Amino acid sequence: MKAKAVKIKDGVYWVGVLDWDIRIYHGYTLKGTTYNAYLVFGEDKTCLIDNTYPGTETQLWARIKDALEKEKREKIDVIVQNHVERDHSGALPQIHKKFPEAPIYCTEIAVDGLKKHYPQLKNADFIEVKTGDKLDLGNKTLAFVEAFLLHWPDSMFTLLVEDGILFPNDAFGQHLCYPQRYDYEIPEYVLMDAAQKFYANLITPLSKRVLKKFKEIEDLGLLNKIKMIAPSHGQIWTDPMKIIGAYKDWAEGKCKNKITIIYDTMHYSTQKMAHAIAEGIISEGVDVRMYYLHEDERSEIVKDILDSKAVAFGTPTIYDKPYPTLGDIIYYLKGLRFDRTGFKKLAITFGSMGGEGGAPEIIANELKECGFEVIDEYEIFYIPDEKELEKCYEIGRKLAKKVKEM
Numbered sequence: 514m515k516a517k518a519v520k521i522k523d524g525v526y527w528v529g530v531l532d533w534d535i536r537i538y539h540g541y542t543l544k545g546t547t548y549n550a551y552l553v554f555g556e557d558k559t560c561l562i563d564n565t566y567p568g569t570e571t572q573l574w575a576r577i578k579d580a581l582e583k584e585k586r587e588k589i590d591v592i593v594q595n596h597v598e599r600d601h602s603g604a605l606p607q608i609h610k611k612f613p614e615a616p617i618y619c620t621e622i623a624v625d626g627l628k629k630h631y632p633q634l635k636n637a638d639f640i641e642v643k644t645g646d647k648l649d650l651g652n653k654t655l656a657f658v659e660a661f662l663l664h665w666p667d668s669m670f671t672l673l674v675e676d677g678i679l680f681p682n683d684a685f686g687q688h689l690c691y692p693q694r695y696d697y698e699i700p701e702y703v704l705m706d707a708a709q710k711f712y713a714n715l716i717t718p719l720s721k722r723v724l725k726k727f728k729e730i731e732d733l734g735l736l737n738k739i740k741m742i743a744p745s746h747g748q749i750w751t752d753p754m755k756i757i758g759a760y761k762d763w764a765e766g767k768c769k770n771k772i773t774i775i776y777d778t779m780h781y782s783t784q785k786m787a788h789a790i791a792e793g794i795i796s797e798g799v800d801v802r803m804y805y806l807h808e809d810e811r812s813e814i815v816k817d818i819l820d821s822k823a824v825a826f827g828t829p830t831i832y833d834k835p836y837p838t839l840g841d842i843i844y845y846l847k848g849l850r851f852d853r854t855g856f857k858k859l860a861i862t863f864g865s866m867g868g869e870g871g872a873p874e875i876i877a878n879e880l881k882e883c884g885f886e887v888i889d890e891y892e893i894f895y896i897p898d899e900k901e902l903e904k905c906y907e908i909g910r911k912l913a914k915k916v917k918e919m
């Protein structure tokens with residue numbers, strides 16, 4: 514196949530893959546993504562930074578060939594692997610097979626991870642790097658910064674010093690698949706919404722580390738050298754401070770006057786309660802997002818929880834327990850640790866029952882374990898009457914008022 518490389522600076526090309534068709538990735542829903550790989554041409558050496566998902570090698574190779582032809586080069590001399598995960602390393606065996614002399618630069622932890630993923634690379638020349646290590650390509654220098662647990666133990670960032678391009682792999686990424694490569698070429702709302710979803714699902718539990726990493730990069734004197742951020746998914750940031758600022762806000766737990774309601778229902782009573790609570794919130798001028806778990810899924814929901822000051826969870830009781838879909842989102846929240854963003858979110862729970870009930874209380878306890886401050890639980894018998902719906906409205910108003918005071 515034929516595919517064009519995109520020159521992003523003199524001697525630097527995007528050679529990634531457009532995956533138009535992917536709809537789910539480790540439980541994260543998406544409508545396509547890109548696997549971004551980059552070729553850097555120094556005077557002496559050509560370096561490939563990251564690669565792409567298994568099975569996408571044809572497209573990757575077509576772009577690499579195009580870039581090599583444009584720069585009148587024959588081969589890749591060096592490979593940098595910022596992260597082990599398959600969407601960035603899947604093409605490594607094939608690339609390495611073409612250029613077996615090329616050493617693979619990565620962190621110490623990545624060496625083991627890559628060998629475990631790809632036993633055929635057991636004899637490859639791996640070069641372990643640490644923060645502060647540099648690689649001279651001839652008039653272009655790569656500086657490495659370990660990024661332990663951002664987002665895997667093996668992760669690292671690579672900075673192309675002369676051009677101020679940061680290749681942070683998954684950090685600052687977005688699951689978007691556009692033919693355009695830059696931030697300013699697509700609608701800002703789409704870009705930031707995708708970046709927020711990416712942060713919520715992949716970075717939230719690492720929020721404290723994000724802030725520490727920014728400080729470390731600042732202390733190394735590198736932060737103001739970054740002129741462009743070229744992540745491994747989605748658009749390239751030509752305005753680095755925009756996404757760095759957004760990451761700082763999310764990591765510090767800056768939230769909007771916004772409440773996310775999440776519920777499920779069997780006979781629509783809990784749904785009626787959710788709608789009445791929403792009306793109460795709206796009456797106070799606070800924003801609402803509504804998710805019905807029968808239709809909506811966790812990776813989209815947590816995007817809105819990230820910048821909400823409060824959540825409201827609704828569930829009927831079934832066999833003495835909450836409706837099972839609640840378990841999915843609650844377990845996910847337990848892992849995501851929104852409490853690590855440095856902001857205690859408020860919560861309420863509500864629901865309908867026909868016997869002993871108890872589901873809202875169970876969810877309230879789970880939310881407390883996740884670090885939420887639960888301020889109300891409201892349970893009703895079967896179908897909510899007018900008085901009970903009024904109470905839901907008032908509960909919504911009360912929560913909204915608290916949110917405005919935060």
Ligand SMILES: Cc1cc2nc3c(=O)[nH]c(=O)nc-3n(C[C@H](O)[C@H](O)[C@H](O)COP(=O)(O)O)c2cc1C
Pocket residue numbers: 777778779780781782783784828829830831832833834865866867868869870871894895896
């Ligand atoms: C299969 C099933 C199991 C139920 N189990 C319980 C139960 O263990 N305890 C209880 O209080 N109500 C139970 N109920 C009653 C529901 O909680 C009640 O119908 C409630 O109004 C449903 O709310 P919804 O309309 O939001 O689905 C059960 C209902 C169904 C259909």
